[in-house]
Amino acid sequence: MNSDRLLIFGIPALVAVLVHLLFVFALEGGWTTASPTITAQPQVVQASLVSLSKPKPQPKTKPKPKPKAVEPKPEPKPAPTPAPQVEAPPAEPIVEQPESTPEVSREERLAKLQRELMAGFEDLPDADEQVPNEEVNEVQQVAGLMQARITQNWRRPPSARNGMEVLLIISLVPTGEVVGISISSSSGSTAFDRSAIAAVERVTRFPEVTVLSISDFERYFRRFPLRFKPEDLRY
Amino acid sequence: MTDELSVIELILGASLTVKFVMATLVAASVTSWFMIVQRVIILGRANEELLDFEDRFWSGMDLAQLYREGSDAIEEGVDITGGEALFRAGFKEFSKLSRQPNMDAEAMVEGSRRAMRVALMRESDRLERHLPFLASVGSTSPYIGLFGTVWGIMHSFRGLATSSQATLAAVAPGISEALIATAMGLFAAIPAVLAYNRFAAKADALLNRYESFVDEFSGLLQRQSYAQKRGNSQ
Structure with missing residues (x-):
């Protein structure tokens, strides 16, 4: 009765182990794919300024990363959404005339700034915890690059306050050109709204999206909401 | 995928108590699945055997012949269970009693019925x-999981009390990790409860059919014993 014994004990044991292995496998693989809310997240590119992590001795300096300074970053991580909140306290009032910075010291300040910016990114261990899988990782990276680009081009009016928020709907074509900007929900301040639109207009083109597959582009960046929300201001 | 919270990492990072709870639940789950599949096989087979045996029994075949076939099968090493085991127990007892001189017909039927009842119990x-x-796993494993969760949350909140910065990020991994225990408890409990209900009903139905077979068969034996008695007295 060897075969019978095998049938009564072997098959159940095999099935029981298989069921659990399958479950663990599904959990490991499906933990991320089964959460569409996370994949939806990169659709909103938060253009909140990534502030510096350390209190600056000179209160007048305006953190204003130039494209030149930010580009050499090897792999700019998707800018963390929680970043502004985390680093809010030491942030500087950026509304104080940014352009008044003396031109001479700018180069070295930028270098220092970049280092600090990088350090700030490294200090955020939870920043990309929500990156679900490779595809979304890529999308989020692109979103991060776009965010950095917009952030660089955003000049906030002096009337900008914490808690203001404008949501733009941006339309792109697959080459990255901006073909449409519309205000989805206004902040209430015309100057603030206009500064947001101007930031996107100044960018004119997002070359980052060309690396994405066309299906990813259609899914995430054909029309996407863009939120401008300063949270690092003191008032 | 290195920067996301993987479930495995969460489990490995859990405290000893939570790990112990999880291990218990995994063991309970594996064992209950083992039993579920085993029950499926055994009950399905018993059902088939009973149908098959009832077909043979009511085919009008000689009962002594049927008994002999069963004996041959036993000699070949086949385990006889289900309806046929009942039949063999009853028939064996009846034929033994009928060989006794001056046996009362009533006592013969009663004796074989008793033998069949024993087989039915088996x-x-x-x-x-x-x-x-399965019933125990179904009813207790949610509680065991809940215990693990409460324990884990307790600890992550205690950690929060000592840390200077109370952030969500400080407690979230601990809570997430603790909740896995509840998820595991439910994962073990749900199939066990479903299976218990289903198998209990199935086994009940089978036992009912066995019982009605016992009744039918003892009716048959009764008829035969009275016929025999009448034959003897004439």
């Missing part, structure tokens, strides 16, 4: 084995 034991375990 069958019900066989069919319902392990079902109490």
